[in-house]
Structures are given as structure tokens and as C-alpha cells.
Amino acid sequence: MTSTATALAGHSLINGAPVEGRGETTVAVDPATNESLEPAYTLVDTEQLGAATRAAADAFDSFRALDPETHAAFLERIAENIEAAGEEIVARAMAETGLPEARLTGERGRTANQLRLFAAVVRQGDHRGARIDPALPERTPLPRADIRQRMIPLGPVAVFGASNFPLAFSTAGGDTASALAAGCPVVFKAHNAHPGTSELVGRAIVDAVRDFDLHPGVFSLVYGPGSTIGQALVADPAIKAVGFTGSRSAGTALMRTAAARPEPIPVYAEMSSINPVFFFDGALQGDLDALATAYLRSVTGSSGQLCTAPGLVFVPAGDAGDAFVAAVGRAAAACTGQTMLTRGICGSWQSGVEALAGQDGVDVVGRGTDGATRNAPAPVVLGTDAATFLTNPVLHEEIFGAASLVVRYDDAEQLREAAERLEGQLTTTLHLTDADREAARGLLPVLERKAGRILANGWPTGVEVGHAMVHGGPFPATSDSRTTSVGSLAIERFLRPVAYQNLPDALLPADLQEANPRRLNRRIDGSPTPA
């Protein structure tokens, strides 16, 4: 074993304190070398897990009653604590994930920015959804009562760390940030591929909880096997919603568990997407080598392990398309493999590529070279035609990693048919010029039904964290298309409305009191009314 972070304890953080797990232990592995990393992590049993969920339930009422300024400052403190431990976090994450320093430094910044974005949302307060229908005592035939509505948090949320975002979609990532911002305590199940990164970030959160004198149950971090402790967490009666990013099989397993509970709960699982890209004729008139290079950059960034990597590209038949595919072949050949997250993910990628390459009518467009580290296979682009694509569902499946499939199509009708056959997607992308607008207009209604985000003349990787972003989409892209896991709208996943009828002003929540002490924008009799 090589030691990268001797300060790590290897224990869960439950209700504010380190807890040595009574289950087995696990160690992280550096995927660039296949060597184990100290320390060993102790896994909790279900009784220890229960202590975390009970603490979260105990913390709920006081946490959701926080004033917005304290609540926002708490989120900002987490960001500061992460930044203060920033170098150690990035170093450990590099060792545990094989991702390069620049990517992880950027991801650390994004993680802090997400927390600050939600702090701003909490201060601004529109997510409280304040609505007032004033009493109409003179109305006939019946008077109207005074009715007021606001959003309250759902309750404790179970969040699962994602393998491919050890910071931005793990311990203090988007799901945790939006749940905490909504006022929900979080029980976080760490991903066993980056336990040390999780511990370092978990401490940053626990320290912020202590600094603000919050109930320690507001945040717990547990280590355990997904198939037992992860399932038990989703089944726990104290848990009221679930945030997950990962594989389709793991996500649908959590969905089934949540639906089978005596009290079913919402699951927000971001799972599987091949992010189809559609080239129209006009888009192939420019610098095809530059276009192909940009395509391969999107395919191979983070070793292809991004939820929005373009796994499927539709290119028109004909000379321009032939030239573009040739350019793609050259661009792919110039790529070098980068370390993948785990041996298991690398193995799944290789099996997936082999299965796809072995299908009738599929050939190799271009293949790069293996990287110098372990688990760094050569990126590959395969090719087929639309008729083959339409008849073989294997070609519609996600391969997580640096692989993509180019599909040649004959005409607009065939393209539309292929689009209609697609499953739900996180993104879909159009490459077009003014001359292609009518063709694109015909396809857009199909794409709206299939995806959460539609791009033009770009590549889908690189998900902006803002107010208008949607990182979501119809099943199996996610378990719940009504929402997003990136961006400020994500807070709404963890809220539900409560109405108050004729309550005395002194008993109303501050959000709804007549004097509007929180200075909220409110909807009065249906009309938006600024504070």
C-alpha cells in the first residue's frame, strides 16, 4: 500500500462523530497503478445506518426552521471549508479516480460554486413559493377563507456519491447542496471508489454544521456496500427522497426499493444517456478536421466518463459526410487513452465496445492508442448506417467511456424515424446552418419529447451550473423527467406545498405573514407581487 493521506480515519461520520463500522472493510485503489490506497475504510451495519437516519429525522424540524441568512451562510461555510482543504482533496481524488489535476481543480471550484448558487437561492427565497389568496368575506354565495401556501422541505434525503464526479456529484455535490438548501438533512452514502475524497469533504460539512451549532444529524456520511446498506438507506422510513447518479441497473434497483416501501418516496436517479448528435448537410461545409477534433475532445474528455458524452452521431450519407467520417477517423487515431475511474468501469467499457464492434454492419471508424497507465484503453469510434441502427437495439445502449458510434442516414424521414426510436436522453445536439433550419424544425418536436437539453452547434459535455440549465430528461436518462439535478431549479425536487387556511398571523410561518418580514416575492390572488 502507498500512503497518500495519513490524516484519514477510515470511518463513517454519523451525527457529528466518527463511527467505526462494524461491517467489513474496503480500500480505495489507484486506477493508474491498480495499487491499494491507505487507510482501510470500515463499513457500517444496518444498526449504525439507523443511527444516521434517526439523527437526520431528529434534526429536520430545527434545520428547516433556520432563518434564510444563517441557512445561506452555512452553505457558504461548507464551500469555504472545501476550499481550505482544497489541495489535499484534489490530491486524494487524483489518486482515487485517475482524473487529472486540472479537471479535479475545476470540479472543486464547481462544487463550491454550486453551494454558493444555492446560498443565493436560499437568500432570494422564490423557491418558498409563497402564495396568498386573501379572504373575501363578502363573496356570494359563500365567503372565501384566507388561504396561504408555501413550500416546505420533504424530510431527510439519501444521497449517493457518483463515481465520475468525486466532488461535484458526491459528498457535497449537487444533490447534497440542493437538499441542504431545501432544508432537508442529508444521509450521504459514499461511493466506495473514492472513500478518502468523501471523508475529506464530509469533514468540511461536519465542521460547518458544528460551526453553526446546527443539530449534528443535519449531515451524516456512511460507508457501506451499495447492495445492502444503499438499499437499506432507501428503504429506511426516516428517508423521504433519494438523489442518485450512476448506472441504469443500480438506479432502477433503488427505484424499485423506493416504490415498494409502505410509504413510497421520490427517487431522483440520473442514469443513462447516449446524447445523440444530429448533423445536417449545411454543417458539413466548414473545417471538417476542426469539427472532428472537437467531437473527439467531447468523446474522450474525462476518459469519456461524462453523463453527457456524445455516444451517437448521425451524419448524412454522401460526399461531405464521407469526408467528415474520414476526419473523425484521423481525429480518433490521434487520441491517447486516459486512466478510467476503476478497473471495473474499464472492463465494462471494453466488453461494451467489443459487443458493439461485433454487431453485423458495425465497423471501426478510428481507434487511438492505449495510454501509459493501467486502465487507459484506446478511445474508439465505430460506424454503421441508419437501417442497421433502426433494427438493432444493442446499438442504442450506453457505453460508459471513450467510445462513440457514427450513424449514416439517407434522408430526413429516416433521421426522424431514428430519433423516434431513441430512449430518453439528457441531451441532444443539432449541427446546422441557416439552410438547415426547416429540416431542424421538423425534428425539434421529437427531440423535445426525448431529451432534457437541446444544443445547437456545440458538444453536450460541459454542463453549465446556472438558473436555466436542465440536466435531466425522460427515462432512462433519469427516473423523473420533471426536474433537473444541475442548476438552481434542482432545489424544487425536495419541496412540497403546504396551505394555511385562516391561521392567525402570529402562527403563520414568516414566509406568509401579512407584513412579509422575509421580503419575499409572493403570488397574490395569482399575480406575481414583488417584495
Added chain:
Amino acid sequence: MTSTATALAGHSLINGAPVEGRGETTVAVDPATNESLEPAYTLVDTEQLGAATRAAADAFDSFRALDPETHAAFLERIAENIEAAGEEIVARAMAETGLPEARLTGERGRTANQLRLFAAVVRQGDHRGARIDPALPERTPLPRADIRQRMIPLGPVAVFGASNFPLAFSTAGGDTASALAAGCPVVFKAHNAHPGTSELVGRAIVDAVRDFDLHPGVFSLVYGPGSTIGQALVADPAIKAVGFTGSRSAGTALMRTAAARPEPIPVYAEMSSINPVFFFDGALQGDLDALATAYLRSVTGSSGQLCTAPGLVFVPAGDAGDAFVAAVGRAAAACTGQTMLTRGICGSWQSGVEALAGQDGVDVVGRGTDGATRNAPAPVVLGTDAATFLTNPVLHEEIFGAASLVVRYDDAEQLREAAERLEGQLTTTLHLTDADREAARGLLPVLERKAGRILANGWPTGVEVGHAMVHGGPFPATSDSRTTSVGSLAIERFLRPVAYQNLPDALLPADLQEANPRRLNRRIDGSPTPA
């Protein structure tokens, strides 16, 4: 058989035309007489059902592309058509449900008002959720793309008619109105207890579809057995969401079917609630007979068959409480049974009351007299103490009909414990004066976790249709606490966000075009920006 409406055809309305079902037939029964009503209704088979769902899918893209003014006028035309057939509708509904004319006339008005409320929502446009994060080409280290977000409808929605609201939560009721307002075609499964009412209202919708030259698949009405055709409708791949009001067993059966689909879909089921009422000491200082009479009016209105009827009332131990319970006994004795909706519902009510009355520690507080019609059992109020309530889960179950349970409690701690033990509720009610405020304040956080609406000094029946209403709540009150089935917020159940990144203005939906042709309020860089 007695004929009440010879104009009725007895057939489903699929894709704009009457369709004679190839399954068995059913007839409505007048519950006041137990006599059958003409005509017989033919039930569809699954192939005929498939024609309705395919037509809905075919209609989706054109329906959701309607301009808001036409869309709103279409909803208003449905309301006008219902009013034009108003007398016939009320007469048939009286015969099919046993509900009195005044109630049904009021419900017809409410149904039209709901449609007009959603027409106003469609014209106003805030539900489109338009958000714009403008491009920041100069941002470092990376420029920001132009990202715009709006809500689009989910797709065809299956709506199930409710037995207890033959108009306001049936064919053109709240679920249908909010789904159509969202831009979702509707396949409506009629309740077999009021098929004629459903046909009359269904025609009003089909006529409006034809008047506006919409795709006839925008609305279909099918008759069939819930256990087969209802289940097949929820399982149909063309259906993307479900609206249901009914029993816990039927609702959870639909939830299971929706969760087991290859593509799971959201189910909005409003199911089961006992609507607990909490009396504090101060509230028992006034006119106890008037209070008891108001209580019994809420228990017995519509023969107790309202989702928000107060089935459970907590009253403090002691002299004032004794006096109130005595007044309740007198008020109950003065009540006369009214016709229930069906023989089956009446039978279930009687079994439920017998089971509850037979529990240890439960006695009769007061019982009215049977009504003159069939299926009009005497209303009853039972009583117990909180210790018994806490230990016997049978006392926590809904009895649908005119029955209620008074629970005597000793102190605030016992009251809080009882509240914590309750399942999710549509409503909960406090009766209090200024002197009781601190006691109520201690209970409020519990009640917020348990219910969708909290009332003070009133009774929960009579659900206002407005912008601030919440008719929802944690399971089992509903299948999805994140929403409401009554009021303008209900439209959000059938929407999902889509983001557009760097799309040319000409390809953007009008909601998001730079010139804001729809004059929508939009959120720009996170700030609400009026049109």
C-alpha cells in the same frame, strides 16, 4: 329499468367518435332506489383502448403547439358546453349518485370555474417557467453559452373519474382540466357508477375539440372495468402520467403498475385521509352546540363522502370537553342519513363502522336516524381515549362516509404523540383561541410534516379552488406530496423542463425568443423579470 336520458348512446368516445365497446356491458344504478338506469354501457377491450392512447400520442405535438389564446378559449368552450347541457347533466348525476341537486349544481359551477381558472393560467403563462441565462462570451476561464429553459407537457395523461365528484373530479374535472391546460391529451376512464354523467360531459369536451379543429385524439372517454382496462391504460406506453382520485387500494394498485412499466411514470393519486381536528382548551369556551352542529355538518355533508371530511377529532379531557362531547351526541342524534353513492360504498361504510365500534375502548357518542331512501344509513360519531387510539391502528383508518371518531386526550404531550403517529393527511385543523397559541405552536411542525393543508377554527370540507390551495399531502393522502390536485398549481404536475443551448432565435419556442412575443414574465440570470 327507468329511462332518465334517452339521448345517451352508451358508448365510449374515442378519437372524436362514439365506439361501441366489444367487452361486456354495465348499467348505472340509482342508489336511492337500487334500480337500474338506461342505457346499458358497452365496455371497451384493450384493442379499442389502444386506439384511444394512440390517438392521444398522435395529437400531442399539435396540441402542445397551440397558441395560448386558442388553448385558453378551448378550455373556456368546454366550460360553456357543460353549462349549456347543465340541466341534463345535473338530472342524470342526481339519478346516478344520489347527491342532492344543490350540491350537484354547485359542483357543475365549480367544474366550469376550474376550466376558466386554467384558461387564465394558460393566458398568463407563468407555468411555462421561462428562464434565460444569456451568453457570457467574455467570461473566463470559459465563456458561457446562451441557455434558455421552459416547461413542456409530459405527454398523454390517463385520468380516472372519482365516484364522489361526478363532475368536478371526473370527466372534465380538475385532473382533466389541469392536464389539458398543461398541453397534455387526456384519455379518461369513466367511473362505472356514473356513466351517463360522464357521457354528457364527454360530449361537451369532444364538441369543443371539434369546434376548435383540434386533433380528435386530444380527448377520449372510455368505459371499462378498472381492474383490467384501468390497469391496461396505466401500463400503456403512450401514457406519460396518471391522475386518480379514489380508494387507497385502487390507487396503490395503479402506483404499482406505473412503477413496474419499462418506463415508469408519475401517478397523482388522491386516496385516503381522516383529516384530524385538534381542539385546544380555549376553543371550548363558546357556544358548544353551535360548534357541534358545524362539526356534524362537515361530517355528514354529501353523506360524508368528501375526501376532507373530519374523521377524527381530538378533544381535551375535562369538563369543557365532556360538555362538547355531549353536544356532539345531541347534534349527531339530530342527523338523518342521506343516500350514499353506491350500494358498495354504503356496505363498506357499514362494515367499517361496525369494525370500529367493536374495538375495545370505543363507544357510541351519538347516532342519527336512517334516511327514507335506500343506502342512507344513520350518521354516527364514536368515541375513545388517546391511550386507546395510540395502541390500536384500526382507529387510524379512513371510513368513507358519515362517521367520525372523537378522541379524548390528557395533555399536550399525548396530543403530540398522537399527531406523530398519524399517517399523511390532506388536511388537519386546529380549534384555538389566543390563549392556545403556544400549545398550537408546539404542534404545528408535526402537522406540517403530516398534511397538505392546515386550517384554524373551521372545518376542512369545502375545498376552495384558487391559487394558494393545496389538496394534497404525504402518503397515503396522496401518492405524491410534491403537488396538489386542486388549484392552479395542479398544472405543474404535467410539465417538465427543457433547456435550449445556443439555439438560433428562429428555432427557439416563442416562449423563449429574444423579443418575448408571448409577453411572458421570465427569470433572467435568476432574477424575475416582468414581461
